[in-house]
Amino acid sequence: MSPDTAVRSETAERVLQAARTAAGGSADVDVTVEHEHLALTRFANSYIHQNVASDTDTVTLRIHADGRTAVNTTTVTDDAGLAALVERTVAAVRLSPADPGWAGLSGRAPLPIPSADPDLATGGAGPEARAEQVKAYVDEVTAAGLTAAGFYRNRLVVTAYANSEGQAVHGTVVEAAIDGIAKTATSDGASRQASRRMSDLNGAALGARAAAKALASQNPIEIDPGEYEVVLEPTAVSDILWVLADYGFNGKALTEGTSFAKLGDQQFDPLVTLIDDPLSGPAAGPLFDAEGTPRDPLHLVRNGVTQAVAHDRRSAREAATTSTGHASASSATDGAVPINVRLEPPVTLTPTEVDGPAADSAVQGLITKVHRGLLVTDHWYTRCLDPRRLVMTGLTRNGVWLIENGEITHPVKNLRFTQSYPEALAPGRVLAIGTHAPAFASKYGAYSAMAPALHLAGWNFTGGASG
Template sequence: MSAELDLAGRVVDLVRRLAGSAAQAEVLVDHTALALTRFANSGIHQNVADATTGVRLRVHVDGRTAGGSTTVVDEAGLTALVERTIAAAALTPADPGWPGLAPPAALSGDDAWDEATAQAGPDERALRVRAFVDAAAGLETAGYCRTVHWSGAFANSAGQAVAGRAAEAAMDGIARVPGADGVARLGSRRLADIDGAVLGGRAALKARAGADAVELPPGRYEVVLEPTAVADLLANFAFYGFNGKLHNERQSFAEIGAAQFDPAVTIVDDVTATAGFGVPFDGEGTPKRAVTFVGDGITTAVAHDRRSAAEAGAASTGHAWPGGSSFGPLAANLRLLPDESAPSAAVAGPVADGHTAALVSTMERGLLVSDFWYTRVLDPKTLVVTGLTRNGVWLVEDGEITRPVRNFRFTQSYPLALGPGAVLGIGGNAITPADSWDIFGFTGPSLRLASWNFTGGASG
């Protein structure tokens, strides 16, 4: 038994002792060790690490529900957590929508664990930074190298008791020339997959190819989006489109059974497969499993936790976000499947890889987009998003990259961009770009899309 599972079990027992055997309790224990080496102006300027164990408790007593958490995990801290959570439940109104506890169920899949990543120290991260900086060959660079590992456990008073562990490594950096940045980013379950020299070289190549960019008029352009940009589409689908709570409230575009996407589009969520990050159970102890949200262009499911599932008359899909009932369930490892038969071409210029190069070669006139920035939803129901391009845009004419283009602002419905007939090509290689804000596993290939609505140049 892991230390975390033992701790979770002790808290469940404590709830029973203090609130009686009829009390329902669920306990999530998470030990996270995160280390991040950050560089700017081609030198390491911030170098941080922390290791924290947190306990999250939710109780349902006499028809009332309350939650709480603590990082104070000695006997006194745990007792205080249990006492105040039980006391809080007694003072809240009845919770008629309580969905009950997750029943006992076994986990599927293996741990996403890599011992070398978990044990990596600051020197190993610094060496990758050194390689990135050196590969940029004199260009100014900035970014980070991160390693993180989780060891988690869940137990509830209905008998569910599971534990798991996972690791992630990531590198995200830019190289800069005056007026242009180039980016390379990659997340993986193994630090060994992170090659600072490869990433630094790619970022530098993009930066150099982005110099002396011209401003083009706004309007609708055909585009090839690289995986770094596609990840933003998937993130917004996860937060707003396939969120079962928003779907219940009719605030999502998703219509189960409707052909809302191009037939070439299939989107799944599966942390138990070879990609994706995190432990193999959700915040309510439900085992994670592969869920297809879009199959051959047809919307087939939305993500549910136990509460949104109960409201919808469905079953939890294993996407409860710890302490996130207000926001709703989140599929944090969405994966847009690549076209495994897609061709690859020689990598020339600033394209991310050979599959992207092949998509570019088929485009008569359009834009190659490296990255999106600061995207925000104007209306969750239509998922109209505004944001900017960043880290490299190029004009493509007759299949050739002809010139760098200054950044655009766009205002675009994401589901419509991938709607029936709108997807002109899907790359053959799905990439998981590192996410800077949280450990998400949004994974996708490059996409060639018929239209993207650029509403202004970055200069106004």
């Protein structure tokens, strides 16, 4: 156990015992102590303009007593701050409304064993290490006569959890991510990637890819809206995976009837196998959730058949099943969702291959199979129109090209789409899956996705970017 983890585990146990004493021995109590180190380097106009770093300690105390539940959080972690946290949470639980959905605390259970220990050097890397990769990215872009912008971040999260049922676990999550664009007067090219190890990220290769995309998408043409055969690059597919996770593989949404998911049904093409996996691959993920429940790999879809959704203890109780280890601070209201989703490729490349010629040839191999369609780099500003069918609207971004007879012929102006994501992946609609699944980190939360490229029979484009 690292010293930081030991300190946070001791703090969790100390707050737990104080809360049990104050609330009475029959109360259910759990405590989460989290430390997050987040460091960020931003660059624009091809130079670094900002380095920032923050270290935040948070203690969350939850008490359930006499059928009522109260939760409080503090970032003041000295003795006085922790005592005040206990005092106000005990006072709040006495005034809280009845909580009929309370499902009890997680019992003692061991954590799964990850494929590798967290790379603490990545989590604690300083601005010099980030600047080295940013320079490599920018040098490739400026060598092509373009300007670069983006960010490079690294984060380390140490979490300790303890409850009155005897469950006490701790863990560390590490992540590094780079996200950038290259710009011309009429086009952008983007590239991004995330990993548990900084050594997996190749700034030069990513910069070269962004520059090549920007140059290739200059002076785009307009095309008529309609349904087109598409090759979606991994960056666009990551959006599909996060949307499926949030709206579809959400146990609360399934119970309430707002999810498309139908357990046991062949809802997807047989090529589709979707797993929520915190243990393997370059995507970072915690080994337990906010309720201390261990997280094992969860097969959401196997060979096209929907098999599972994510649950916390509340939604699992409602569905007469068990928690899958996906509780979060907001899952009681928003539902539990998968957070480390991987679409299985037919062949998995090593991390060093996903930025090089092998990765580009994987997309190129899909392009050669298209008679007439579109190559799409990115989705942007996607919004849900119909959660039951999971119809989304959004825009393409950072490069779209017309494919004719297996070759890219013209860059295309950005398009608006309106498309049911599950229906796009339905039986017979997935024509091929790329041979690698690079990892991406969400800008909007602690989510990751491992996404290969997709060749789909159709995607519904409803207009230009302006409407």
